[in-house]
Amino acid sequence: MNTAVPVAPAASPVWFRALNWVAPLMLIVTAWIPDDGASKPLPVAGSVFLTLLGVGLGAFFAQVPRRLAYILTDTGLRVSRFSGTFEWPYRELRVRRTDAGLGLRVGGVGLPGYYTGNYTFTGPAYRSVQAIASNTRGGLIVERGGTPYYLTPADPDAFAQALTARGVPVLG
Structure with a gap:
């Protein structure tokens, strides 16, 4: 059974949205x-x-943010973005809650409601992360193969619990 996870609404400053x-x-x-x-x-x-x-x-610019989606499937976490869709098996994932957020974009896309690519990270656990997010704050980290991915579901705690219920370990 596939369960769509709502993505956090975009919360970009007005000046950034206007600049785009x-x-x-x-x-x-x-x-x-x-x-x-x-x-x-x-x-x-x-x-x-x-x-x-x-x-x-x-x-x-209007369509790109609408392509961002997270879906919990029977076998893994399916992530959709403008450049394609992929699925990570649950057994390869680790999840970590964080209050930190994205820093500077190193490479990728940074549009209101759509942040993908390499970003510096403001938290102590990582220097940089791969973002697949709708916001620069309020997300969580999903690690796969040692690579941290910053995701922004609408309810990060419920998303982390859903991953944990599917056997994904929580990192300290």
């Missing part, structure tokens, strides 16, 4: 602003291309 929409809006708006100093205006095809590029980028 600057690039698509700039592409759309600047494509149609006339340049009085130019000898000839941008061709209509160029303006349409930049507009479509901006709309596509905006759609991408």
Whole structure:
């Protein structure tokens, strides 16, 4: 039986959410602003291309966070993200509650509601983690093969209990 685990809602600051929409809006708006100093205006095809590029980028930013999901299956923890879905067998996992959160992004994606890739970690147990999260705080660590993954279910305690009930040991 598969059990979907709700992902924590995005809690990014307003300035960060607004900043993410600057690039698509700039592409759309600047494509149609006339340049009085130019000898000839941008061709209509160029303006349409930049507009479509901006709309596509905006759609991408809106869709990426919706791809993040955690599902408890009979055999393992299934994690879905924009770049694909994979399943970790329960026997390979360890879980750890933490009050710490993500630090600086070393590599990966950092959009409001969608953080994946390598991040520094603010807690004492790890220097860096692999994030597959919707927030930078309020998550837990799931270790697999010695690699810590930072996940953000809506209820981390219930998620940890569900993993423990499936035989996943809790790390101190």
